[in-house]
Amino acid sequence: MDDLDVVVRAAHQAFQSAADVVPRVRKSWLDGVADALDASLDELVDIAHTETHLAPARLDGELRRTTFQLRFLGDEVLRGLHLAATIDHADPAWGMGPRPDLRSVRRPLGVVAVFGASNFPFAFSVAGGDSASALAAGCAVVHKAHPAHPALARRTAQIVVDALRDAGAPDGLFALVEGEEQGVRLVEHPLVRAVGFTGSTRGGRALFDRAAARPDPIPFYGELGSTNPVFVTPRAWERRADEIVEGFLASVSLGRGQFCTKPGFLAVPSGGDAARRVADAAAAMGDTPDLMLSERLRDSFETSLRALVDRDGIDTVIGGPSTSPEPPLSILTVSGEAILADPDLFEHEAFGPASVIVEYRDEQQLHELARLVGGQLTTTVHGEPDDDAAPLLAELSARSGRVLWNGWPTGVSVSYAQQHGGPYPAATTSTTSVGADAITRFQRTVAYQGMPEEQLPIELRDDNPLGIPQRVDGVLRLNGMEVNR
């Protein structure tokens, strides 16, 4: 037994002793963490600013989002919809033959390994979405710190650990580990039952492969690459080209382009003066207050941007490869024909302040381009009420987790309906890492057959002391009301 093993075993024990606490208690743990983080906001934003070079205002907002998320998921725990409590009473006249008493509820998986992302040092890191949803599900979390913000990770983890202890949670329910090797060993540890990951396709796929190759494969919830293409209809371009360009540049520049939902492509009609409009609008824009997160990311962005610029048919409108420590905004153009000839260009993600304008010849080519798009976190259409956008939206919704109309994909609301995921490589599974449904990734259903009332989990008792939604003999019930005959 070495250190990692000690940490994971302690997490497993904490998970076991906490698996059956009532919702109100689990909610109080999540609230405790949120309160403690909020109380340390200034200190945390300071450390984060030093390590990540993101602007304080952005970090402030991100931490508030993170504590909102903890409370939001805690509220979900209280509501109990995520438990999917289901009761089938014994039925001798059931259509396929006598049915035994059968009841099922979703239970927490166990210890979850969570890998932090560099670009959201709060919201997708130590106390971010994966950790919050795993804790809400009733799991224990071992968090692998991102090497781009080690001091912040340690301080945040200490606050989380202290807050959980102060709230009465068992020791070990949350722990931090560091280093690539520890991360790999986490994914392969027999007591780790699932992995949450946000990062690059390359790094994520390597860990996914390890999770799948285990003697007992475990789910690997990875959010990997996405280029988030945006399609502008001819009418929308004709009527609001400048407004669209302005929104586009703002979205691409946000956080110096280091968003997984940054629009990497903007498809507009050719002959619509896109290059000039972009150059004019960019000249009028101020620079972003955020800097590149790390030298490593800067280098990787430059390499990726160079590779993009070297592709056939790509022209540079503004910016381009540079040696400056803070790369300027780069906007490139390419014709629809060039993409049709080199379709995997649509998968080329340059993680930083760059995007490609695709000039399509006509609406037919617009649709051909849409059919080339691979798995995406988001796709977007800018259209007009008199557009027949249905076919385009159908193509795009088949390829993405979230489809936007006349909006920009940066900014991911934490809410009930959010879906932050999408076909590979956007995500490795069909689940979401943001929003209410993120909890269910860290659960599995257990059915109880013929179980005496006193041995049933409290969620499955006929008297429903928690007052949670129960589906009883097919009918959804709440507080005695039948609601879904």
Added chain:
Amino acid sequence: MDDLDVVVRAAHQAFQSAADVVPRVRKSWLDGVADALDASLDELVDIAHTETHLAPARLDGELRRTTFQLRFLGDEVLRGLHLAATIDHADPAWGMGPRPDLRSVRRPLGVVAVFGASNFPFAFSVAGGDSASALAAGCAVVHKAHPAHPALARRTAQIVVDALRDAGAPDGLFALVEGEEQGVRLVEHPLVRAVGFTGSTRGGRALFDRAAARPDPIPFYGELGSTNPVFVTPRAWERRADEIVEGFLASVSLGRGQFCTKPGFLAVPSGGDAARRVADAAAAMGDTPDLMLSERLRDSFETSLRALVDRDGIDTVIGGPSTSPEPPLSILTVSGEAILADPDLFEHEAFGPASVIVEYRDEQQLHELARLVGGQLTTTVHGEPDDDAAPLLAELSARSGRVLWNGWPTGVSVSYAQQHGGPYPAATTSTTSVGADAITRFQRTVAYQGMPEEQLPIELRDDNPLGIPQRVDGVLRLNGMEVNR
């Protein structure tokens, strides 16, 4: 393009054209298939009996179960709970900052490859659970026939294809392919978006590995191995040993032991005369009317049984390895100590009429044994009201998809609460292959942001023309009623 490619492309086209039919229409397709299968019951049972050697009465019941399942899942389609329709209206005062209008619904994945099992030629085969739930989700199905019943697979597929056509479904929504190579190619085909599989751990894992190694990994829903251990408390054994032995032998013998939920181990107190009781009860039992499904399965059972008998500490009570074409019921015994010394014995599945009685020394050893159990479809406790069974049930529920009390695991009810799955190797994911929730395996959620009403999927419209459950701003609603504040 070869034959397989043609089939998958046709399935993909059919999926696309059928993805948006209203629930009533999809229900009518499932009902059409069920009606057509019921109308051909005699013919199908005849073919199945010839090919599988299962008794006609059993096959008759299995086909009725299969058509019940199609109708049951069709009813679920009408209810619409599986769509998880969620509406978040725009909210400028949302806790983390202004929330856009965001709505999400579960959509079908696309073409699903389904692998039939040999031991349930109807219920887990051509028109079985995986096919029914994939069709209910809105997917197309390409079914890989099990080589143990090719004529039955072809005839069943023809009936399904004809019934779907007669009901108005697009051509290609269901197709049959044969041969191991075609199966492998299906798992690797770019247009196949998920796989359903029921079979051996070895065969299933090989296909799982291929699904995970794709350039774009897809979910592989495999139901693999399970030994379904049953634990009898000292009190239960003292009070009802003979009744328990009778139920045990009946469950082990059912379908000549060829059930994935056959109890492979029965843990009883030592010194309780288990061997004599088993011998007496077996002598009083008639033989099962079902025969071994195939020579291959018989040979594999004999090999597995011999390996079991050769393990240290195993004694034979009745039966044992034989050269007869229809192996007799074999019951072996082993001490709790021997299992503790050789714990992976609990994973040894002999697929056929054999089971092992584990004689434990005391209650402490009973608990030690329970902690050795790996991932299982089912675990069972036979206990008494005055037993403190909670710790034992907690250990077992952490290891299995379904936990039974004073019952037998063979027999899997198709109902709302069913969970047919479990930690690996029982299943490769946390999902269920039987019951209402089986549908959701073949869906993924798509969120729509800022989408005009007329572009939204019908399930997400404010006027809710389908009358399905919608979660609106966090509150579950049905027919205008608010039901989950």
